[in-house]
Amino acid sequence: MSGQLIVVGTGPGNPAQTTPEALSAIERSNVFFGYGPYLDRLQLRPDQRRVASDNREELARAKDALMTAASGEQVCVVSGGDPGVFAMAAAICEAIEDGPPAWRELHLEVVPGVTAMLAVAARAGAPLGHDFCAISLSDNLKPWPLIEQRLRAVAGAGLVIALYNPISRARPWQLGTAFAILREVLPWSTPVIFGRAAGRPDEAITVVTLAEADPNRADMATCVIIGSPDTRIIERPGQAPLVYSPRSAGERL
Known part of the structure; x- marks a missing residue:
């Protein structure tokens, strides 16, 4: 299976406010990139790997996630709230625009969430x-x-x-x-x-x-x-x- 990248929003922090669509995306992903406290909210399986980074490193995180997806992994980038509101979806798009052509060929999915x-x-x-x-x-x-x-x-x-x-x-x-x-x-x-x-x-x-x-x-x-x-x-x-x-x-x- 070729790699893909999903950007999810987990909501404001209450697990009940994470949408079923986001939970499904998390279930089928293998590698997770995000701010440490946001990754801590996830209930990951032993076979799912997390890569935590500081909240001020969005663009570097986006590039790392895209490189990992381009290698064939099923990647999930995690945001709190909604990923398109002051969050990681924009950083992913910025990285794709300025990155190598292979990143534009990746399957990209943005899953909305309840924003603050x-x-x-x-x-x-x-x-x-x-x-x-x-x-x-x-x-x-x-x-x-x-x-x-x-x-x-x-x-x-x-x-x-x-x-x-x-x-x-x-x-x-x-x-x-x-x-x-x-x-x-x-x-x-x-x-x-x-x-x-x-x-x-x-x-x-x-x-x-x-x-x-x-x-x-x-x-x-x-x-x-x-x-x-x-x-x-x-x-x-x-x-x-x-x-x-x-x-x-x-x-x-």
């Missing part, structure tokens, strides 16, 4: 019920002024914003700066959801207003969702509030 913003939104209600976007606050692969420009543009356009990679030890200031930018554009009463480890045992979902949003609530396991001016909070006695964006939106010039 969907898991957090489901826990909070329906904050993505109308138009929305996703922005990574990491400036490793794009300049920070571009991130600022995009934040102002999408907030001004009335989009709900899901922030990935909101904060880290190397980038402790960026989420606070992002909130300051959004306060220049959005009502301070806009709902903000801090969704940490959605679906996992250490899950924490917190709803505050933009005025109250404290960057110290977030870490790299957190997806932050900032509502639009139309996003609403429904208070419920004895239960967590529901956050939702109505299906219709007012005219915005």
Whole structure:
């Protein structure tokens, strides 16, 4: 059998949120490439081999996986969440575009997964019920002024914003700066959801207003969702509030 490469998303961390399609792809693969903690979520057989690497080595991982697949192996590249959202599918495509012709001849399959913003939104209600976007606050692969420009543009356009990679030890200031930018554009009463480890045992979902949003609530396991001016909070006695964006939106010039 000739080699092939499958890129899977295992979801946000709860095994129940890994799709049957992803489980089937894992079952029929022989060699697994991925960030160590993501590979740890898999229940691999003794005949299945894992190759773990650091989370900042995506392109090198992609090249290693493609070389292994080209040698005839059934390779699986593992991402958390969805592999096409700030994850390994794009790195694989980049490597194929710049790599040898043999990599373009490989059978490539991308298997979707539940990404963090969907898991957090489901826990909070329906904050993505109308138009929305996703922005990574990491400036490793794009300049920070571009991130600022995009934040102002999408907030001004009335989009709900899901922030990935909101904060880290190397980038402790960026989420606070992002909130300051959004306060220049959005009502301070806009709902903000801090969704940490959605679906996992250490899950924490917190709803505050933009005025109250404290960057110290977030870490790299957190997806932050900032509502639009139309996003609403429904208070419920004895239960967590529901956050939702109505299906219709007012005219915005």
